[in-house]
Structure formats: C-alpha cells, structure tokens
Amino acid sequence: MKSSSMKGHSIKSRPIVIFDSGVGGLSIYQEVKRKLPDIEVIYCADNEAFPYGSKPETEVIDRTLYCLNELARQFQPSLAIIACNTASTISLPKARQALQIPVVGVVPAIKPAGEWSKKRRIGLLATPGTIAREYTQQLVRDFAKDCEVIMVGSSELVDMAERHLRDEPVGHEEFKAVIEPFFVNGQQPDCIVLGCTHFPLLEEQLQAASPVPIHWINSGEAIARRVEYLLERAPESGTANSDQFIYTGNDDGVQALMPALKSMGFETVSQLEQEH
CATH class of the missing domain: 3.40.50.1860 (Rossmann fold)
Incomplete structure (x- = not known):
C-alpha cells in the first residue's frame, strides 16, 4: 500500500511533524488539532521498529534521529514533536542538536x-x-x-x-x-x-x-499549548488541511487503521520514502 488518497490533496507551507513508534502519538495529534485546527500535520509511525519500550537506548536514538532527519528532508517542517515518552526521554537532546527546528518532547505529566x-x-x-x-x-x-x-x-x-x-x-x-x-x-x-x-x-x-x-x-493539552506558543499561531477554524499519515515498515496492520485515520482527518496514508 504505497499511497491511499482519502480526498483532494493540497499542500500548505511548513507543516509540523508528529513522530511515534506506533499510533500512540495520535492522542497528541488530536490535542494539537483541537487547538490549531488549521495546521498541516505529517504523522509518522515507525512501525518497522515498534515497540520502542523494550529496545536498547542506542537503537531508539538511532531510529528516532533517522526518521526525523528523513521527515525534515522531505517535508521541511516548522516544528517536530517526539510523541513517545520512551523516545523523548532518551533522544530529545540529540534530536534538538540534529534538527534546525524546535523539537518538542513528551514526558509523564x-x-x-x-x-x-x-x-x-x-x-x-x-x-x-x-x-x-x-x-x-x-x-x-x-x-x-x-x-x-x-x-x-x-x-x-x-x-x-x-x-x-x-x-x-x-x-x-x-x-x-x-x-x-x-x-x-x-x-x-x-x-x-x-x-x-x-x-x-x-x-x-x-x-x-x-x-x-x-x-x-x-500530556496532550500541554504539548498543544507549547506548539501554539512556539509557532506563535492563533487558532483558526474552518480551514482545510492536508494531514498525512506515514509509516516506515510494511503495510501489515495499516489497512485496518484506515477507518480510524479517516475519521481523524488524515487525507493520505503512505510509506516513508527512504534514501538508499
């Protein structure tokens, strides 16, 4: 399943990236969209390496930095959220060094x-x-x-x-x-x-x-407030967005997510393009 379009796709400048090992970060996505409904979101699930919680710290750091760098290269986002407690507590300092944009982490509330x-x-x-x-x-x-x-x-x-x-x-x-x-x-x-x-x-x-x-x-509401502050954006309403859900591995299990993703507002679902 290389790409599945849910409705007409329009590109807005400077989306934000929300990154997680799986679908957990969709709880952050929902809070961000509640506060900033006009913002374009690229959500990436690293299902190829899911779950992170049982992996060595070095592997979590490598996967997080690899995916964030690929997303930054392809989408030129204005901000990234590491929407995973494990990845945030381990990878946040290195991610902030590697990217030239604000990186927001999630910690237990x-x-x-x-x-x-x-x-x-x-x-x-x-x-x-x-x-x-x-x-x-x-x-x-x-x-x-x-x-x-x-x-x-x-x-x-x-x-x-x-x-x-x-x-x-x-x-x-x-x-x-x-x-x-x-x-x-x-x-x-x-x-x-x-x-x-x-x-x-x-x-x-x-x-x-x-x-x-x-x-x-x-942590969702606090993260949404932080994003709003960093982007200096006031909430808007009624503006169309073109949110994308991206995954890193094969599409096993992704098809079953489609009804939930569509109900949340994702327009396209596709695999992360990776440089070789």
Whole structure:
C-alpha cells in the first residue's frame, strides 16, 4: 500500500511533524488539532521498529534521529514533536542538536498531577521502561515529592491501544487487570497519569474498568499549548488541511487503521520514502 488518497490533496507551507513508534502519538495529534485546527500535520509511525519500550537506548536514538532527519528532508517542517515518552526521554537532546527546528518532547505529566491531587496520592501508568527510567524518578522528586506515587508498568496496554484503533476486540477484563494494582491493599489514587501517549486513546475503557471515578491526566493539552506558543499561531477554524499519515515498515496492520485515520482527518496514508 504505497499511497491511499482519502480526498483532494493540497499542500500548505511548513507543516509540523508528529513522530511515534506506533499510533500512540495520535492522542497528541488530536490535542494539537483541537487547538490549531488549521495546521498541516505529517504523522509518522515507525512501525518497522515498534515497540520502542523494550529496545536498547542506542537503537531508539538511532531510529528516532533517522526518521526525523528523513521527515525534515522531505517535508521541511516548522516544528517536530517526539510523541513517545520512551523516545523523548532518551533522544530529545540529540534530536534538538540534529534538527534546525524546535523539537518538542513528551514526558509523564507528573507536575500537573502533583498540583491537582487532593489526597496527595497519585498513580503513574506507563511502560516498564518509563517507570524504571531515572528521568521519571526525577520528575517525581521535583514535582510530587510530598505525594505517594503508585507506579504501574504495562507493555500490554500499548498493544491493546494498537488493537483498539484497528477495531480488534480488547476485553474488559484485560483493562481491569492493567489497573488493578492501583487499588490493592485499600490504596486508591485520586488521579492517574497516563505516562505513554498510547494510553489516552483508551481512557474511556480504563475508567469503565476502574472501581471508582478517577481523574486521568496526560500530556496532550500541554504539548498543544507549547506548539501554539512556539509557532506563535492563533487558532483558526474552518480551514482545510492536508494531514498525512506515514509509516516506515510494511503495510501489515495499516489497512485496518484506515477507518480510524479517516475519521481523524488524515487525507493520505503512505510509506516513508527512504534514501538508499
């Protein structure tokens, strides 16, 4: 599936790039489009190397820089978002050195959770790699040191989000198993940080599986505000855009995403052109 057009394609100058290992960054895409509906977005999923969470750091850095450099060469974007917590915490400094444009990273929203929590007990739901990373521990020390932070690592939830967007069945019991550790031994956070960009795509299902109402916090809105500030753009409405979804590997699983991508507003779906 080299290219699939969804409607007439028009090119606007200086799009932005949103990059992730899979579809998780679509939660960031949705927030950016909510705030800046006129902006053209090139979304790239590195499905060839998915998932990043279990890969060595050097490989994550190499893949991130390779894809971002290719996207910068082909599309001359005004800004790039690394919409992956793993890639952001590992690759952001090198990406900012390599590209001549602003690069925005995504980190777990510990700071807003620490500001919001009334009970001073917050949850962090992230990949095991993000939970273990020193960067995350430092965020807790900086912004939630007076809180009890219950950390739960889940790789399964990443896969569940990928399945959900492809309209594949994900059982209620699967969601219950993921969030159960937050509620053992009588503990109960009043908010849970969704520390992977895949996870906000499943917020509704996670809440349905929770034994009590939870305030879910993610980084999407803050990222959208940051993009607006860096581009010095005011929101517009009613302006057509020509958003593109690009993938790096084969098209296995991409066809199943087409209904979801079309509903989000992507006009074309194609494979990343790679220099050889």
